[in-house]
Structure formats: C-alpha cells, structure tokens
Amino acid sequence: MEFLDRIPWSLAIIAALTLGLAPFFPEPHIWEKLKMLSRGTLTRPIDIFDLCFHAVPWAILALKAAREAMGK
Numbered sequence: 001m002e003f004l005d006r007i008p009w010s011l012a013i014i015a016a017l018t019l020g021l022a023p024f025f026p027e028p029h030i031w032e033k034l035k036m037l038s039r040g041t042l043t044r045p046i047d048i049f050d051l052c053f054h055a056v057p058w059a060i061l062a063l064k065a066a067r068e069a070m071g072k
Contacts, residue, residue, distance in 0.1 A: 004064045012064055015057040022054070030054040 021028040033051035036042040042051065 001063070001067060004060070004067055007060065007064060009064070012057070012061045016061045020054055020057040028054075030058070 020030060023029060029050055033042060033047060033054065036047060037051065042048060
C-alpha cells in the first residue's frame with residue numbers, strides 16, 4: 001500500500017471534498033446514492049457506478065488515515 005503514502009494529504013482531502021461530494025446541490029451524489037442503497041433502490045448499473053465513483057476519494061482518505069494511525 002505504498003501508493004497511499006505517495007498521495008499527499010492535501011490532495012486526498014481536496015479530492016474527497018470536491019469529487020466525493022459533487023454536485024453539491026440539491027444534495028451530494030454520495031449522500032443520494034447511500035440513501036438509495038439503504039432503501040434498496042440502488043439497482044441500476046449507472047447508480048452503482050456513480051456510488052463507487054464518488055466513494056473512491058473517501059475510501060482513499062480513510063485508508064490513508066488508517067495506515068497513518070497504525071504507524072505504516
């Protein structure tokens with residue numbers, strides 16, 4: 001997981017806040033897709049792809065934080 005160490009914290013945070021939350025109005029896509037997932041209406045392939053696409057920056061940020069907390 002050396003590639004996580006090469007990603008600067010600033011880039012990971014900016015990616016999570018921009019790509020991870022875009023579009024911002026009327027509500028972030030990630031939030032909309034998570035609500036669809038909890039209701040069981042996340043069935044179309046484009047919606048599943050969209051959830052994954054917007055979740056990747058958050059996953060990278062979480063993995064980087066976890067790796068940092070464990071002391072690499």
